[in-house]
Amino acid sequence: xxxxxxxxxxxxxxxxxxxxxxxxxxxxxxxxxxxxxxxxxxxxxxxxxxxxxxxxxxxxxxxxxxxxxxxxxxxxxxxxxxxxxxxxxxxxxxxxxxxxxxxxxxxxxxxxxxxxxxxxxxxxxxxxxxxxxxxxxxxxxxxxxxxxxxxxxxxxxxxxxxxxxxxxxxxxxxxxxxxxxxxxxxxxxxxxxxxxxxxxxxxxxxxxxxxxxxxxxxxxxxxxxxxxxxxxxxxxxxxxx
Numbered sequence: 001x002x003x004x005x006x007x008x009x010x011x012x013x014x015x016x017x018x019x020x021x022x023x024x025x026x027x028x029x030x031x032x033x034x035x036x037x038x039x040x041x042x043x044x045x046x047x048x049x050x051x052x053x054x055x056x057x058x059x060x061x062x063x064x065x066x067x068x069x070x071x072x073x074x075x076x077x078x079x080x081x082x083x084x085x086x087x088x089x090x091x092x093x094x095x096x097x098x099x100x101x102x103x104x105x106x107x108x109x110x111x112x113x114x115x116x117x118x119x120x121x122x123x124x125x126x127x128x129x130x131x132x133x134x135x136x137x138x139x140x141x142x143x144x145x146x147x148x149x150x151x152x153x154x155x156x157x158x159x160x161x162x163x164x165x166x167x168x169x170x171x172x173x174x175x176x177x178x179x180x181x182x183x184x185x186x187x188x189x190x191x192x193x194x195x196x197x198x199x200x201x202x203x204x205x206x207x208x209x210x211x212x213x214x215x216x217x218x219x220x221x222x223x224x225x226x227x228x229x230x231x232x233x234x235x236x237x238x239x240x241x
């Protein structure tokens with residue numbers, strides 16, 4: 001089987017997963033996350049929301065992540081994805097190490113982990129985007145990055161909604177303004193409020209912080225990387241059809 005055929009099969013399974021209705025397990029998991037969420041002080045939620053707002057604005061308007069990301073236009077899909085898998089593995093290990101240290105440091109150190117983890121995730125997404133050959137200097141590509149982030153960490157209902165939005169992205173591009181100042185980023189930012197890394201909140205709980213921090217960071221970054229791969233496969237293969 002050729003590599004592209006294998007990718008197409010994996011992509012079809014992923015599409016079905018994105019469009020599935022919430023299962024009983026999804027609902028139970030969501031209830032557990034909400035329970036954990038209820039033990040976290042309100043000021044923590046506010047701090048996380050502020051960090052998410054800052055991230056959205058920085059990605060759309062800033063140059064923090066764009067300076068080191070260069071497009072790779074002339075590579076085969078198998079070459080691109082071999083490099084991408086290496087990047088994901090590297091970032092997973094970095095996130096796990098950072099999460100274990102901050103988790104062991106107690107409440108204040110764990111709080112500091114949120115913006116650090118967001119930075120790690122965004123750097124990974126910008127690198128993946130470039131390795132797939134897209135130019136992150138175009139704010140519309142950065143907007144796609146934000147949708148990938150949202151797709152990876154939203155509820156099941158949110159996942160389906162975001163997936164439907166990016167499914168025909170090349171057509172969406174034609175309707176987007178060419179300049180970020182003409183994009184309604186405030187509305188987009190507000191949509192993020194319900195899509196926070198709930199699993200990471202467990203890192204703030206006593207005793208289990210270090211273990212949860214390391215494992216949660218590793219798994220969340222891995223999930224983000226895999227989601228990004230499928231999201232870009234969706235675009236690349238659609239363009240070939």
